[in-house]
Amino acid sequence: xxxxxxxxxxxxxxxxxxxxxxxxxxxxxxxxxxxxxxxxxxxxxxxxxxxxxxxxxxxxxxxxxxxxxxxxxxxxxxxxxxxxxxxxxxxxxxxxxxxxxxxxxxxxxxxxxxxxxxxxxxxxxxxxxxxxxxxxxxxxxxxxxxxxxxxxxxxxxxxxxxxxxxxxxxxxxxxxxxxxxxxxxxxxxxxxxxxxxxxxxxxxxxxxxxxxxxxxxxxxxxxxxxxxxxxxxxxxxxxxxxxxxxxxxxxxxxxxxxxxxxxxxxxxxxxxxxxxxxxxxxxxxxxxxxxxxxxxxxxxxxxxxxxxxxxxxxxxxxxxxxxxxxxxxxxxxxxxxxxxxxxxxxxxxxxxxxxxxxxxxxxxxxxxxxxxxxxxxxxxxxxxxxxxxxxxxxxxxxxxxxxxxxxxxxxxxxxxxxxxxxxxxxxxxxxxxxxxxxxxxxxxxxxxxxxxxxxxxxxxxxxxxxxxxxxxxxxxxxxxxxxxxxxxxxxxxxxxxxxxxxxxxxxxxxxxxxxxxxxxxxxxxxxxxxxxxxxxxxxxxxxxxxxxxxxxxxxxxxxxxxxxxxxxxxxxxxxxxxxxxxxxxxxxxxxxxxxxxxxxxxxxxxxxxxxxxxxxxxxxxxxxxxxxxxxxxxxxxxxxxxxxxxxxxxxxxxxxxxxxxxxxxxxxxxxxxxxxxxxxxxxxxxxxxxxxxxxxxxxxxxxxxxx
Amino acid sequence: xxxxxxxxxxxxxxxxxxxxxxxxxxxxxxxxxxxxxxxxxxxxxxxxxxxxxxxxxxxxxxxxxxxxxxxxxxxxxxxxxxxxxxxxxxxxxxxxxxxxxxxxxxxxxxxxxxxxxxxxxxxxxxxxxxxxxxxxxxxxxxxxxxxxxxxxxxxx
Numbered sequence: 001x002x003x004x005x006x007x008x009x010x011x012x013x014x015x016x017x018x019x020x021x022x023x024x025x026x027x028x029x030x031x032x033x034x035x036x037x038x039x040x041x042x043x044x045x046x047x048x049x050x051x052x053x054x055x056x057x058x059x060x061x062x063x064x065x066x067x068x069x070x071x072x073x074x075x076x077x078x079x080x081x082x083x084x085x086x087x088x089x090x091x092x093x094x095x096x097x098x099x100x101x102x103x104x105x106x107x108x109x110x111x112x113x114x115x116x117x118x119x120x121x122x123x124x125x126x127x128x129x130x131x132x133x134x135x136x137x138x139x140x141x142x143x144x145x146x147x148x149x150x151x152x153x154x155x156x157x158x159x160x161x162x163x164x165x166x167x168x169x170x171x172x173x174x175x176x177x178x179x180x181x182x183x184x185x186x187x188x189x190x191x192x193x194x195x196x197x198x199x200x201x202x203x204x205x206x207x208x209x210x211x212x213x214x215x216x217x218x219x220x221x222x223x224x225x226x227x228x229x230x231x232x233x234x235x236x237x238x239x240x241x242x243x244x245x246x247x248x249x250x251x252x253x254x255x256x257x258x259x260x261x262x263x264x265x266x267x268x269x270x271x272x273x274x275x276x277x278x279x280x281x282x283x284x285x286x287x288x289x290x291x292x293x294x295x296x297x298x299x300x301x302x303x304x305x306x307x308x309x310x311x312x313x314x315x316x317x318x319x320x321x322x323x324x325x326x327x328x329x330x331x332x333x334x335x336x337x338x339x340x341x342x343x344x345x346x347x348x349x350x351x352x353x354x355x356x357x358x359x360x361x362x363x364x365x366x367x368x369x370x371x372x373x374x375x376x377x378x379x380x381x382x383x384x385x386x387x388x389x390x391x392x393x394x395x396x397x398x399x400x401x402x403x404x405x406x407x408x409x410x411x412x413x414x415x416x417x418x419x420x421x422x423x424x425x426x427x428x429x430x431x432x433x434x435x436x437x438x439x440x441x442x443x444x445x446x447x448x449x450x451x452x453x454x455x456x457x458x459x460x461x462x463x464x465x466x467x468x469x470x471x472x473x474x475x476x477x478x479x480x481x482x483x484x485x486x487x488x489x490x491x492x493x494x495x496x497x498x499x500x501x502x503x504x505x506x507x508x509x510x511x512x513x514x515x516x517x518x519x520x521x522x523x524x525x526x527x528x529x530x531x532x533x534x535x536x537x538x539x540x541x542x543x544x545x546x547x548x549x550x551x552x553x554x555x556x557x558x559x560x561x562x563x564x565x566x567x568x569x570x571x572x573x574x575x576x577x578x579x580x581x582x583x584x585x586x587x588x589x590x591x592x593x594x595x596x597x598x599x600x601x602x603x604x605x606x607x608x609x610x611x612x613x614x615x616x617x618x619x620x621x622x623x624x625x626x627x628x629x630x631x632x633x634x635x636x637x638x639x640x641x642x643x644x645x646x647x648x649x650x651x652x653x654x655x656x657x658x659x660x661x662x663x664x665x666x667x668x669x670x671x672x673x674x675x676x677x678x679x680x681x682x683x684x685x686x687x688x689x690x691x692x693x694x695x696x697x698x699x700x701x702x703x704x705x706x707x
Numbered sequence: 708x709x710x711x712x713x714x715x716x717x718x719x720x721x722x723x724x725x726x727x728x729x730x731x732x733x734x735x736x737x738x739x740x741x742x743x744x745x746x747x748x749x750x751x752x753x754x755x756x757x758x759x760x761x762x763x764x765x766x767x768x769x770x771x772x773x774x775x776x777x778x779x780x781x782x783x784x785x786x787x788x789x790x791x792x793x794x795x796x797x798x799x800x801x802x803x804x805x806x807x808x809x810x811x812x813x814x815x816x817x818x819x820x821x822x823x824x825x826x827x828x829x830x831x832x833x834x835x836x837x838x839x840x841x842x843x844x845x846x847x848x849x850x851x852x853x854x855x856x857x858x859x860x861x862x863x
């Protein structure tokens with residue numbers, strides 16, 4: 001039997017040139033150049049670990065290069081918990097191959113068989129005290145070769161850096177106030193820009209009197225392009241003052257109406273849709289005694305990064321350089337090229353860190369803003385920073401969802417049939433993927449592009465609204481249907497887990513309800529329906545760790561939730577302990593997670609903790625607010641998030657499987673934690689709240705309905 | 708333009724600024740002190756916290772006239788790589804952040820807390836940080852780091 005021909009990891013197949021990933025510099029350093037970017041998740045450190053391990057150099061020698069379209073491999077977008085999977089595998093392969101090439105060169109130079117050579121912190125040595133190094137050999141070993149399939153990485157047991165919790169490379173700078181964020185970087189001659197945006201949703205600028213703005217000291221230029229208008233000034237204060245003057249004189253069109261925020265399900269189910277059957281499983285028909293029909297909803301959710309989005313741009317003739325915290329420098333460049341009607345080679349897009357990013361926020365939008373305003377800056381660089389108000393109202397939101405599950409139950413309340421239907425806008429309208437740009441200002445300029453209606457990634461990439469909608473449980477029959485809206489009055493795009501949070505909430509709530517109907521322990525019920533050993537292991541581990549199930553106490557509730565992210569990624573089980581009457585307090589979350597090989601276990605724990613706390617915030621507090629004409633949750637007062645005093649204790653266990661290819665951890669916790677909290681609410685109060693967020697009002701309404 | 712005098716990170720300073728201008732704008736825009744961050748401009752998120760006479764205050768809505776003759780400390784004034792503040796050491800030890808954009812304001816809030824209460828309980832630490840928002844969910848690590856710094860300071 002022949003084994004299949006070895007294949008290159010996907011990122012490497014797309015960017016095979018070794019030198020685009022790794023370079024040795026003369027001063028004893030190694031430049032590692034990923035196409036993925038740091039968005040607060042610690043990826044840069046994890047990739048450095050993989051490279052240090054395969055090359056056998058001290059991690060202190062590794063210099064991580066920020067992604068730029070000028071030189072970096074094109075790894076698409078940093079999203080979907082795929083960076084370890086894509087970039088990590090590429091680096092493991094590249095570094096293993098580079099190591100082999102250097103060993104071969106060292107063997108020749110030293111006259112020692114390569115198998116007798118070893119590498120220690122970049123020094124290659126062999127019997128008889130012969131030695132050389134990567135840096136000595138760098139001149140004669142060309143890495144301008146394409147990677148060849150089949151390079152052999154170290155055995156898992158030989159890894160000394162990957163698989164260990166080392167400190168993140170970026171944290172000291174952030175603790176000692178060294179500028180790392182794009183917001184803090186100074187460029188020579190930097191100017192500041194602000195863009196005028198309407199309060200009324202989708203209103204277009206009709207008229208503007210520039211007189212008052214022109215009188216502001218420090219104003220450099222007012223930029224206009226159709227309905228796009230902005231100011232450039234020599235300080236942020238002047239830019240703000242000019243914008244304020246401009247706003248007073250602006251006349252806007254009527255805009256487009258928004259849905260009724262109190263009837264999201266009614267809105268979602270009344271729109272024109274594109275319907276896709278995601279999956280079906282058929283079985284010999286078994287009699288069902290009853291059908292349980294439940295509807296779950298989640299609201300629009302804001303990214304709400306702590307920093308407003310920011311970008312810088314500088315023109316030089318017909319070439320423009322852009323600094324951005326976008327998740328995808330090449331994708332952004334593609335959209336900029338469409339809008340600017342320039343060849344891509346005239347545009348360099350370079351990454352700089354922004355605040356934590358949980359999906360497609362306004363990072364890309366503000367980059368086009370900066371590019372358009374910098375046109376008026378006479379070759380000087382312009383930094384544009386959005387206001388908190390604009391960040392909370394004009395950036396894309398995570399899409400609202402209505403999910404209906406019908407479970408056919410037999411006389412023993414065992415599941416014999418299962419139908420899951422989703423109504424939602426698409427969960428992705430990222431730049432660089434369509435013939436039209438996805439950037440906000442592109443809809444405002446003269447000859448505007450239409451607002452891109454969000455679509456869903458294909459099921460092979462984890463799907464969008466349908467993400468995690470196919471049960472991992474062994475149910476006899478199911479039909480999963482996704483209805484994607486063809487209208488989009490509220491702008492939506494990718495937010496952490498896409499549809500995964502909503503679907504896991506719905507599935508896990510329904511299962512919990514059926515287990516309760518049967519009088520069966522919800523963990524035993526789940527385990528009875530799962531064959532996948534890794535799934536069973538995380539549930540059992542979380543249960544053990546949380547000492548499931550403690551004695552019932554008045555005012556305390558426990559609930560469980562489980563999912564394998566995208567059904568192909570990390571396994572995660574969560575158990576929530578809550579305290580509550582009308583108001584809910586999440587006291588403790590206990591999670592078990594299996595990401596295969598955890599490259600940096602503390603990094604994985606950090607991501608799981610962060611996801612768990614963010615999910616708690618979504619579940620208890622978050623909901624984008626709007627009236628029929630405008631988004632109204634435009635400040636932290638109107639869009640509150642979890643505070644320090646409200647954050648639950650979070651306890652995470654990693655099931656380390658160093659022999660299994662690693663997957664990402666960033667999104668694994670959110671669905672399971674959402675479900676665990678909702679199920680704990682039922683355990684505590686005896687009511688099912690099926691509409692997120694679970695607020696005091698929603699609990700009271702559910703109690704009234706139940707009584 | 709009138710001059711406002713105050714102490715910044717231990718050094719006397721006079722800046723020519725409109726007394727109604729906000730401290731954050733002067734720090735970042737005029738003085739290039741980028742430790743304090745802009746987050747909301749409304750005193751709601753704490754990313755711009757600085758210590759004013761040992762109290763953590765939002766600088767985005769603090770007019771210059773109100774800091775005249777006061778002692779202002781930003782993250783830059785807390786410690787250095789060579790001589791870190793125990794909080795800075797503890798934040799690294801606990802890996803107490805994800806993106807870290809909010810960390811500057813949180814370190815300042817924590818430093819102010821430890822000045823007035825050198826051995827806070829966990830609940831007191833949380834209460835002291837309630838005016839700071841963190842979106843990445845690093846709350847518990849930061850609380851652990853503050854408690855670690857407190858016990859280190861008590862021991863020395």
